[in-house]
Amino acid sequence: MEKNSNPAALTPQGVDQEAFDRVWRRVMPDQAQSPIAIGRAEVDEIAPAETAPQDQCEAAPVPAEPPVQPAASPTPPPPSRSKAEEEPPFCLGSQSQGEEQTLTSLMDLAKEGVFIAQALVRRGGSCSRSLSCLAADHRRALRQLSAAYFLITGQRYRPPTPSVVINASLPLALRDQFVWEQRWERANQQAAETTSDACLKELYQELAQDGVLHAATIRSLLEQMG
CATH class of the missing domain: 1.20.1260.10 (Ferritin, core subunit, four-helix bundle)
Known part of the structure; x- marks a missing residue:
């Protein structure tokens, strides 16, 4: 099938030509595969689609909160020892x-x-x-x-x-x-x-x-x- 080199011929009556061209380029970005051929000069003028900066598309990393350290339990006092336990058993004295x-x-x-x-x-x-x-x-x-x-x-x-x-x-x-x-x-x-x-x-x-x-x-x- 022969390519139509004039996209304006497909433009419906009463439609703004510039708006039509802009929409056409968006839906058919690959002009080599398009049934409508657009001149090289027109292809070169096609601006790449604007993309949002990466830093705006991706959410900013949330800084990790430092782990909550458990409260140190107070050191229990040493168990009280009776006097008999503190003194070694006497032997042959x-x-x-x-x-x-x-x-x-x-x-x-x-x-x-x-x-x-x-x-x-x-x-x-x-x-x-x-x-x-x-x-x-x-x-x-x-x-x-x-x-x-x-x-x-x-x-x-x-x-x-x-x-x-x-x-x-x-x-x-x-x-x-x-x-x-x-x-x-x-x-x-x-x-x-x-x-x-x-x-x-x-x-x-x-x-x-x-x-x-x-x-x-x-x-x-x-x-x-x-």
Whole structure:
């Protein structure tokens, strides 16, 4: 189809030519594809469509508000501590005076245990090895109690030599020692419950546990004899 080179020929009657040309250029900006050819001079005169400046089309960035810092909570005061918590537990010092009677009573009992165990060892036969371990434990307990007494009082205590009589029958002698070990365990456990000295409490509990183990050993020996 042949292009019409005169757009004025398409202009309706009574329409302003200049307004028509302006509208025509807006709807057909590509004159090369237009069915109506406009001269090069006319094309050059076509002004690019006015565009709004970019800074007017785009909204101005809103400055970011600084983050709201949470209000710092006041530092809570340190929990109040009682006087007992502030002071470390005392151990084998002058504050433990008053434990002398308990210590001397246990030392007397420990020395009695040593003499009984030694007598059982001499009569023990095949049980001698196990019974010698009991004797060694009671000697150690006597040394520990003696050292604790000295640290508290500054003096040495020498338990009197006990008068030991054991049954001629080894099973009966072991039965008596089984009862004795239970008495030893209870005496130390009661001492641990009443003392305020942290070191003495630990020592008493250890010796009480020895009594439990010794009783179990004697029971095992009697079971082997049966």
